[in-house]
Amino acid sequence: MSKIWANSGDSHLVEPEDLFTQALPAAVAARMPRSEKDPDGRWETLHIDGKQYRRRLAGGNLVDADGKSVDERAPGANDKELRLVDLDQEGVWGEVVYPSIGIWTSSIEDPVLLRAGCRAINDWAIEYQQSSPRYVCTASIPLLEVADAVAEIERAAGLGYRCAFFPVAVPAPELGWNREAWDPVWAALEETGMVLGFHIGTEPIDADSTTGLYFRGPGGALMNYVETTYGGQRAVTKMIAGGVFDRFPGLKVLVSEGGATWGPFVADRLDEAYRQHGVAVRPPLRRLPSEYLYEHVYASFQHDRSAPMAMTAMGWRNVLWGSDYPHLEGTFGHTQKTLHELFDDVDPESRTRITVGAFAELFPHVPPAPESEY
């Protein structure tokens, strides 16, 4: 089978267990997120600043069709060099790399602790990024205080980050992404040229809840998986509706792992609301909502056979493929099969745009991917 090379808009790293104890004073490190796995490996308890959270292990909660966990199927995923061997084998070139423990920083409630934690994670991950120009690591941003967020965005940009990881929602419901209180944050991202990377499934959770389990009963695994996509759609809906892209026209947003076919759908739905409910819409926008989505928003998918048509038939050029490596929802072990199934019947211009071009537009500093062979 001929080889297709693709960039990934969605990949992951797991931070080393001793990251916080190595980087921070013992008293501070002890309050940082720490995972404790159940003996059966299916659940973990996260200890965060004196509170405990239970969750199924993200990606590691399951095994693949061969009975292998994430650690077993991709043992090199967390090694700077072995990871490149996996990527070369799969045909993945550049990667947007999200944190793992860093996702849980959104459950920290003390701004001082959060600031220290994000700095420690970012100081570690930038070394990973520096080991290969193919890694686009994402900076964790302390979002409890706007001033802290701005400061860490600027510091991270200075370190070399090109993408900031944001959860799809913050713990304070009065601080949705539609609120003007975030304007200094958008300004900092725009000025530093950082892409805003929303990863789905990162809604804040209550200490006594079990994250990711919205539904129970028959079909629960399927229902909960579908539900995870809506948070990413909401995040960009809020930014568009709040007029963020009128005020910050240089801002680019990537929604990772939530699929891509929803883009034209949400764009059309926003336009219908804007025209039919016009008298109730505030603030007024300079252009139709769909224009902001088509221009400023990008999204990555793994297997969705309809996703290429969001570009080829519906005209949304910001569709990215993503591997979700090394997670079980991703394509590791069958990347080439998936890429061929998705793209063999797609015209070359669209195929190039989705597999490598949209990513290259967001991260032009990454060297070009090798030519695909057909």
Place this chain on the structure above:
Amino acid sequence: MSKIWANSGDSHLVEPEDLFTQALPAAVAARMPRSEKDPDGRWETLHIDGKQYRRRLAGGNLVDADGKSVDERAPGANDKELRLVDLDQEGVWGEVVYPSIGIWTSSIEDPVLLRAGCRAINDWAIEYQQSSPRYVCTASIPLLEVADAVAEIERAAGLGYRCAFFPVAVPAPELGWNREAWDPVWAALEETGMVLGFHIGTEPIDADSTTGLYFRGPGGALMNYVETTYGGQRAVTKMIAGGVFDRFPGLKVLVSEGGATWGPFVADRLDEAYRQHGVAVRPPLRRLPSEYLYEHVYASFQHDRSAPMAMTAMGWRNVLWGSDYPHLEGTFGHTQKTLHELFDDVDPESRTRITVGAFAELFPHVPPAPESEY
């Protein structure tokens, strides 16, 4: 401009104010849903069995670009004969017609009261349906007791109903549509050949909440409008994930007013979950989830320019157009302009399928629409 005729998968009636007092004993009628409008006409208070609910008026909460409310722009919408004049003028042939006050029956908590209310609404609406073969009215079903639901489905089918209106969720969270407790209801729909019609925006509400307002602040109107679509997607996701279509292969489901482009997207997302999370999926399904969605689920949209491509590019043949007449979210007054914008560049077979064919498949008893002129 040449005339395009289309069937509508989403239209509305308003029941007369004296429906319950005419049909029921005074003590029962007094507990039924009753609307009281604010003097400014923007909000209403619904009195239901001693409780009060505040809401913005559905469709009537707003005015169109000419400053007209629903009552002012389509004064004939509730008159059996004048309505046909409007439909002829707009180029709308057959219609799935949802109730208005009937939607609020899902807030009744007393099964005996609910049973009486649904019977009264259905006895009234069937007369409306009988006035023209173009009206496909939807039967309101008492869902507090499974046995009541089954009995009213069978009674409604006997009266001549071909479609049952269901809210996208019931008040009891332990009774999601994925639960086997609903099997007698699915069986009754399948045996009677009734189409199940979910109308979006019908989630049950708490007595002290304001329905339809999920978000506040800048952009709230747009954000809330997008949010309403997800309930319809969840409803069919639950049915597919729960294996309903394996057990009831004759069942057909229509999701009205929520758009249609989400169909292929949800199908792909379900397939990804089914394959990648396979070991956690219960019950196992006989086919891939997408096959049930593509075969058993239909959806209607009004203006979405991407919706025809859900069929032409993504292969989902169950896309229906809908007018949402007489609501402000709909196309009244610009139906022909909208139909031409949507379909002038669509191949004839797909255009026919979306404008009239999918509807005719669900409701073959409706006489065929006049030929469109191009």
